[in-house]
Amino acid sequence: MDDSAPRKGRVLVVEDEADLGSSLAYALRASGYEAEVADRGEVALRALDLFQPDLVLLDIMLPDISGLEICKRVRGMQGRRQPAVIILSARVQEIDRVVGFEVGADDYVVKPFSVRELMLRSEARLKARQSTLPAEGATASDKPAAVFSLRNLSVDESAHRVFVDGREIHVSALEMRILLHLFRSPGGVRTRQELLTEVWGYHPDVASRTVDTHVKRLRDKLGPAADLLQTVRGVGFRLADPG
Numbered sequence: 001m002d003d004s005a006p007r008k009g010r011v012l013v014v015e016d017e018a019d020l021g022s023s024l025a026y027a028l029r030a031s032g033y034e035a036e037v038a039d040r041g042e043v044a045l046r047a048l049d050l051f052q053p054d055l056v057l058l059d060i061m062l063p064d065i066s067g068l069e070i071c072k073r074v075r076g077m078q079g080r081r082q083p084a085v086i087i088l089s090a091r092v093q094e095i096d097r098v099v100g101f102e103v104g105a106d107d108y109v110v111k112p113f114s115v116r117e118l119m120l121r122s123e124a125r126l127k128a129r130q131s132t133l134p135a136e137g138a139t140a141s142d143k144p145a146a147v148f149s150l151r152n153l154s155v156d157e158s159a160h161r162v163f164v165d166g167r168e169i170h171v172s173a174l175e176m177r178i179l180l181h182l183f184r185s186p187g188g189v190r191t192r193q194e195l196l197t198e199v200w201g202y203h204p205d206v207a208s209r210t211v212d213t214h215v216k217r218l219r220d221k222l223g224p225a226a227d228l229l230q231t232v233r234g235v236g237f238r239l240a241d242p243g
């Protein structure tokens, strides 16, 4: 069902630091992507039309139009498939707005970042996007791959990766399932019994205290994002409100 030579995708690099822009384009082309660089917002908006990228690597601080504004415009584009967006930000404080629901970026990296890490993230985003392309025989109800974000916590379901403040933390498959179940019920409480059933598949010999043990371990791993995973006394667990 795949093409014999699958296209790796077009990437638009929006970056006004010339050295960074060209080294990213170089790394992308070396990895088999088509890449274009826009060194200011006006150029980027034109390139979105002409180049029709699959992925945009988007610097926030540009000389004319802010990267956040460009991201909003990308998300407002009608009539064709929107590119994935990875924000390149120099300021950790901006992350909430970026990956939150406000501008709708898919991912972000904080400068300075390793080019290798950015290449891996780019590949993950393009794969996730590819997997949401309607394949032959697919139905409209096929679920798109999801990235869940809450403040400084971001969970990439398809790539099975978790980031806190832009740094990856390593979680077990079980801990990942706990996070995903909580993200799928935003603001809602999941009882211990529900989590046992959903995450462990309900084994009568698993004590409900097991849930607490795993949540505690997960919280320790989340570090600065630990307080997002809240205990509701006597009931279960929930994620903090986005606000």
Ligand code: CA
Pocket: 015, 016, 017, 059, 060, 061, 062
């Ligand atoms: Ca810049």
